[in-house]
Amino acid sequence: MSERIDEGLRRELQRQGVWVTSMQELYNWGRKNSIWPLQFGLACCAIEMIATAASRYDIARFGGEVFRPSPRQADLMIVAGTVTKKMAPQIVRLYNQMADPKYVIAMGACAISGGPFKQGYNVLKGIDRYIPVDVYIPGCPPRPEALLHAFMELQRKIDSQKLTGEQKAEHLDAAQPSEFPVPAFGKHDLEPSANPDVFHPPKLERV
């Protein structure tokens, strides 16, 4: 385990041409440098996502250029844009169809909270009501740099995930769910309007 080896010794060994690593480090190094996003966009944020994938910003520098048109092959869901209540069940279904380990970036004000449409009747007030989100990017829309930053944050998260022990990653824990209930179309709203297992809103406390 890399935690147990002395960092100085490791450097010294490396200088002598001996590379000491661990399964976890190797595994996470591979995972974090080939995150394949699911190819879909919902609104104007998707244009910024496309710009991020194109040559000027070039998400390929981080190993994320392989946008997959199938959830079965994707590791990352970039929720880029306004999630309407009509679209929300499909998003959750796509997330359920992705294979573990899977990650979600909520890109832009709409995906985080409903954004400018928060007080409307037809926009979901944040995708974190139904699926767990790893990285939130504020902005309307966020610039490509912001998406790259979120991508790097996600890489940092993947790098820090443990494969064994008490603190092991959720996708390795059979007790943690990897699929979430798809909301149904109700008479006036989605039913339920949020999944209490996933959604933990800030509470307003009077002190």
Next chain:
Amino acid sequence: METLEEIKARIEAAVPGAKIEIAQNASPSQQHSLKVDNEHAYDVAKFLRDDSTLRLDFCSNVTGVDWLDRTVKQTVKVKKIVDGEEKEVAETTEVKIPGYLEAVYHLYSMTHKHGPVTIRMRTADRAKNVCLPSLTPIWRSAEFQEREIFDLYGVQFDGHPDLRRILMWEEFEDHPMRKDYQEPDDYEYEPTPHDDVLEKAKRHFAARPELDGAEKITGGDGSLKR
């Protein structure tokens, strides 16, 4: 292009029995429109499209309007005998206008490069008699927009080829663009509420003036971290 009065006269000559009114627009744009009666709307629309001088072959926009019940004050100057003298007295009468739904069509001519001519149709009321004739058989471009009016205002278009909801889901029962629409009560904390949102905030969080500004926002319990 002909004036609305001329168009109205020609429609009435061409479509017997058609009752056309000119709906005045008092705003600076002065875009008056033709209010068409529902029974003859189809024939009137056909005339507007096929008439050789008008040729309104392009329906650029269809929209709905919701009018609630309203009372309009009308002031009329009436000559009255007051104290043996004839005087002009302003009399104010209140007129109750029951609510209705409206569909408005903006018509242009690609052939003659003129327009717009605005026509509108009104339903009998806002509750049950919400039928209007569909003009999709005349202008195909009205199809989706009539569906949108059906979805958001609840107007039933008779003769529409495929009248389904277009924006909201099939199971949805309300008509959100109606002025008396009640949206689901799902208010959430807003840091700077104002206007309507402030009213909602007051309903959800009782004011405690002695603790003004002392709210503390805490995170969720975070039982499920991914």
